[in-house]
Every structure is written in structure tokens, then in C-alpha cells.
Amino acid sequence: xxxxxxxxxxxxxxxxxxxxxxxxxGSFITDLDESxxxxxxxxxxxxxxxxxxxxxxxxxxxxxxxxWYIADDASMNSVNKLQTRIRNSIPDFIxxxxxxxxxxxxxxxxxxxxxxxxxxxxxxxxxxxxSPFVSIRGIDKPHSVKVNTPIGVLADTHLLSQAPLRLLxxxxxxxxxxxxxxxxxELARDETNEYFGSYAANLAYMSAxxxxxxxxxxxxxxxxxxxxxxxxxxxxxxxxxxxGSSRPCSGAEHLFSHAxxxxxxxxxxxxxxxxxxxxxxxxxLHGLNWERIVKTLENVGAPxxxxxxxxxxxQIVKSLLTAQSLRPDRYxxxxxxxxxxxxxxxxxxxVYVI
Numbered sequence: 001x002x003x004x005x006x007x008x009x010x011x012x013x014x015x016x017x018x019x020x021x022x023x024x025x026g027s028f029i030t031d032l033d034e035s036x037x038x039x040x041x042x043x044x045x046x047x048x049x050x051x052x053x054x055x056x057x058x059x060x061x062x063x064x065x066x067x068w069y070i071a072d073d074a075s076m077n078s079v080n081k082l083q084t085r086i087r088n089s090i091p092d093f094i095x096x097x098x099x100x101x102x103x104x105x106x107x108x109x110x111x112x113x114x115x116x117x118x119x120x121x122x123x124x125x126x127x128x129x130x131s132p133f134v135s136i137r138g139i140d141k142p143h144s145v146k147v148n149t150p151i152g153v154l155a156d157t158h159l160l161s162q163a164p165l166r167l168l169x170x171x172x173x174x175x176x177x178x179x180x181x182x183x184x185x186e187l188a189r190d191e192t193n194e195y196f197g198s199y200a201a202n203l204a205y206m207s208a209x210x211x212x213x214x215x216x217x218x219x220x221x222x223x224x225x226x227x228x229x230x231x232x233x234x235x236x237x238x239x240x241x242x243x244g245s246s247r248p249c250s251g252a253e254h255l256f257s258h259a260x261x262x263x264x265x266x267x268x269x270x271x272x273x274x275x276x277x278x279x280x281x282x283x284x285l286h287g288l289n290w291e292r293i294v295k296t297l298e299n300v301g302a303p304x305x306x307x308x309x310x311x312x313x314x315q316i317v318k319s320l321l322t323a324q325s326l327r328p329d330r331y332x333x334x335x336x337x338x339x340x341x342x343x344x345x346x347x348x349x350x351v352y353v354i
Contacts, residue, residue: 004195007244010149012119012130015234019223022054022120022156026062029093029118032152039066040091040115042082042106047098047122051159055097055120067091071098071105076138079108087113096150099123099167100271104134111147119150123163124171124229126271127207129153130237133246135258135271144250149241153234157226165219166270169302171229172218173276176293177253178208178236180282180333184251187286188331197248203239204248207232212292215299252285252323252332253278259319259326260311269309276302277309280351281320285333290351306354313345313354320344 016028029036039059043052048068059066067089072078086094086109094113096106097120107128110117121129128134130153133144182201189196210232211218218225239248246254256278260268268274276297283290294304303309306316321344324334339347348354 004197005244009242009244010132011238011241012149012153013151015130015153015155017153017155017157017227017230017234019158020156021154022051022159023058025055025095025120025154026058026060026064028152028154029059029064030062032116032118033092036092037063037065038089038091039064039093039095040069040086040089041066041095041097042069042071042109043097043102044099045070047102050162051097051122071102074101074104074136076108076136078105079112079136082109083112091115093118095120097122099163100126100128103128104136107134107147107150108136116151117148118152118154120154120156121230122159123167124160124226124233125163125167126171126174127233127236127240127249129155129230130234131240131246131249133240144246144254146245155230155234157223157230160230161223161226165301168218168225168229169297169300170270170272171233172211172215172300173272173279173297173302175208175211175229175232175236176296177251177275177279178204178249179288179293180253180279180286181247181249181251183286183288184282184332185247187333187336191336192331194331197243200239200243200248203242204236207236207239211300212296215296218300251282251330252334253282255323255326255330255332255334256281256319259322260315262326263318263322264311264315268311268315269303273303273309277304277306277316277353280304280353281347282333284347284351285337294351305352306348313348316348316354317341317344320348
């Protein structure tokens with residue numbers, strides 16, 4: 001086994017989670033930096049309508065001056081526009097308020113401006129809540145890239161509970177993916193002598209296992225589901241911080257998802273939905289209990305076949321064949337098995353993805 005790499009572990013300094021904690025945003029910011037005075041908030045129109053008043057009230061209570069910016073889409077074009085607009089106001093913090101798009105755009109913008117970021121998710125749809133990785137269109141890599149870790153995470157479970165259940169199901173898909181991501185990392189350790197971080201791998205695996213164990217209870221309207229999923233997503237993001245890479249959270253199933261975006265375009269389901277389909281197939285290749293993964297995804301209302309997110313057989317097969325080429329440096333089960341068109345088709349059919 002190779003020597004552990006030298007890397008800087010950036011972890012969130014504070015995480016606040018609970019019902020109604022959006023009202024504590026002002027105190028949360030001042031706890032992180034009592035000298036802060038200017039805040040730039042990157043969000044979406046719908047989220048601003050839902051949560052803007054509570055945020056503004058809390059920031060005003062602590063004499064924090066707020067400026068609001070709308071992220072049109074998750075692209076570098078949006079990031080560059082926001083960077084230009086925000087730069088002159090010289091904020092002390094940037095807040096990413098919203099779903100995956102707003103948080104990712106805010107993380108990239110904060111990174112470009114060298115400003116600390118506070119993540120305030122309004123949906124539990126993927127593990128970008130606390131991780132140092134973003135998926136942004138228009139960069140030179142067709143996969144997630146590393147930026148800075150959010151300095152703080154504030155997760156209001158009441159606000160999160162108002163998001164569509166489809167987004168919660170997507171978050172579950174992203175969590176279940178840690179099963180195959182960790183297996184790919186183990187495979188790379190065994191076959192290429194790549195560094196493997198046991199602690200980070202186990203933390204990510206635990207985030208997936210809780211979804212497998214409790215999937216039947218996650219949609220109950222008692223707060224348990226939101227709390228469980230958001231805590232698991234935060235833990236998975238922290239696992240990536242500890243590893244210094246996305247290895248514990250992202251393997252061949254994520255490469256498959258990125259390939260689907262490339263082949264089928266943007267309207268090919270949510271991130272966690274695509275990753276969930278990828279996890280079913282990669283689990284079969286790894287010899288894992290893929291049927292249990294299917295049952296788990298069904299229990300939380302996530303898709304288990306391509307048709308449910310309007311994808312066809314050809315797109316699935318092409319994505320399986322393209323996935324590994326998007327990141328040839330990352331050894332996965334697809335590196336080892338080298339699928340051809342016939343074996344890719346048989347794999348997808350064998351687990352009823354098509």
C-alpha cells in the first residue's frame with residue numbers, strides 16, 4: 001500500500017441543525033466572525049420568496065448588511081457574472097441558500113473570490129451541503145472539482161421538510177451510492193496500490209447504511225426522515241473532507257451520472273436519481289446485494305429504472321461505455337471489467353434498469 005498522501009483537511013467549523021434555526025442565521029454568522037458586517041447571499045427566486053424574510057430579519061438583528069444575488073443556473077457563466085457583481089461589495093461571508101444548484105454556485109463563487117462560505121441548504125438532495133466539491137457546467141472537467149469546504153452549515157429541518165419529496169429521494173440515492181464508491185476505492189487500493197483512508201471510507205459507508213436500514217421510515221411525516229438524511233449527507237461530505245478527495249463518496253456510479261448528463265443533456269433526472277441507477281448496476285458488478293439497493297430506492301420513492309426519468313436504452317448503454325473515459329485516472333470497477341456494448345446492455349437489463 002502506498003504512503004498516505006499529504007493533504008489539508010478543511011472541515012466545517014460549526015454545524016447547526018434543527019427546526020426553525022434559520023432564525024438564528026445572524027447569530028451563527030457572528031459566532032463564526034464577530035467582526036463580520038457584509039453578507040452576500042446567493043440563492044434562487046423560489047427560495048428567496050420562501051426563506052428570504054426570515055434570513056433578512058435574523059441578519060438585521062445582528063446589524064449584518066445583506067445583498068442578494070440570484071443563481072440562474074449551475075454554470076461557470078453564472079459564477080463569473082456573480083463574481084463580477086459581488087467583488088466590489090467586498091462581503092465578509094458568502095451564503096449559499098437553496099438546493100444543490102445555489103449551494104454549488106455559491107461555493108465556486110466564494111472560492112473564486114477567496115471568501116468563506118456558509119451553506120444553508122433548503123433541500124436534502126445531495127452531499128454538497130458540507131463537502132469541498134462542486135458540479136458546475138462549463139469547467140474543463142466533466143466531473144466534480146475541489147473548492148473550499150463551507151466554514152459553516154446551517155440546516156433548518158422545517159425549511160428542508162417543505163421541499164418536494166423527490167429531492168429527499170434524490171438525497172437518498174446519493175447516499176446509497178457510497179456503497180459502490182467505497183468498493184471502488186477498495187478495488188483501487190488492492191489493484192493499483194492507491195491510498196485508502198479507512199476512517200473516511202467507514203464514515204461514508206455508515207451514511208449509506210443508515211438509509212438501507214431505515215428506508216421504510218424515511219418518508220414518515222415526523223421529522224425523522226429529513227433529520228436522518230441531512231445528517232447522513234453532512235457526514236458523507238465530511239468524509240470527503242477527511243479523505244482529501246471525493247473517493248469515499250464518488251465512484252463509477254457518479255462517472256455514469258456525469259456521462260448521462262453529457263449524453264442525454266440536462267433534463268435527465270436529478271443528480272441523486274442518476275447516481276441511484278448507477279449504484280444498482282455497479283453493485284451488480286461488485287457482487288453486492290443490488291436487489292436490496294433497488295428495494296431501498298423504491299421505499300424512498302427514487303427511480304430504479306431509466307424510463308422513470310425519461311431515459312432510453314441507448315442512453316444508458318452509451319453512458320456505461322463512456323463513464324470511465326471521463327476520468328481515466330480514477331480506478332473503478334469499470335476500469336477492471338471494461339464493458340463492451342453487449343455486456344453493458346446485459347448488465348442494465350439484468351438489474352431491470354432498462
